[in-house]
Amino acid sequence: MTESVITTDAVTVTAVDKVFEAAAGQVVALSGIDLVVEPGEFVSLIGPSGCGKSTLLRLIADLDTPSSGSVEVFGTSAHQARVDQKYGIAFQQAGLLPWRSVAANIALPLELHGSSSVETRERVAELIALVGLDDFGDRYPDELSGGMQQRVAIARALAKKPELLLMDEPFGALDEMTREYMQTELLRISAETGAAVVFVTHSIPEAVYLSDRVVVMSPRPGRIAAVVPMALGSTASRADDLREDGAFFEMITAVREALHGGAPASSARGVENR
């Protein structure tokens, strides 16, 4: 007799449409979206400006609801997953509270969830070490660089040990060197925590470097045009020198061609080749 192992997807998006009622009429932001993200998998969403990347992430995060179709997170509704704090979320702006220290910012979700002060202190110390901010726990956000602020935001998102991280251009405001460094750090952190990640980006190399699969979207209405698997080995084993590897450039070309419907072409509006 063979044993069957039942695994629950991290994210299951089924036949999702999203229509906004705007003053100028209806905007069909998403149409017929089907997407499954496996536990521990790193999936990036890329596509031209306005193709619905942020809208899709917001539906997964239960910050908005689909017009039709369904979104499940670890087998429950997106709403229930939010209530159960099954995911952490990080945006382009770190969104830290300026009057709270680094440690107190990271502690916030734990305090809101009623963790004891001993538990909170121990978990905050673990998280500060995880994101490499030892010695900065007592500092305030305005004393930190942009990259350090994003580390705090990532630590805060991980506070409740979520098995899913939702990230909307978290490194978009960083300079190129800091951005590459943070990408490598994010892969280390996601390997250490085992969390699945859904990551919105405008950068093709960023999507390629980070992802197991890159989801390429097309606009008006926002659809999934292609899903490109990255033949670059496990994300946990990727290091900086991958950026100079021929296989890396091949994957960049594959994503760029998918963005242009298979034809080699110049850059799509809102998508960066750097």
Ligand SMILES: Nc1ncnc2c1ncn2[C@@H]1O[C@H](COP(=O)(O)OP(=O)(O)OP(=O)(O)O)[C@@H](O)[C@H]1O
């Ligand atoms: N609250 C809203 N009301 C009306 N229209 C909206 C709303 N939110 C998004 N849209 C529209 O839905 C479409 C998709 O927007 P969304 O922000 O998801 O795109 P995006 O791919 O993340 O864009 P960008 O790359 O520029 O951030 C756009 O046409 C946008 O104008």
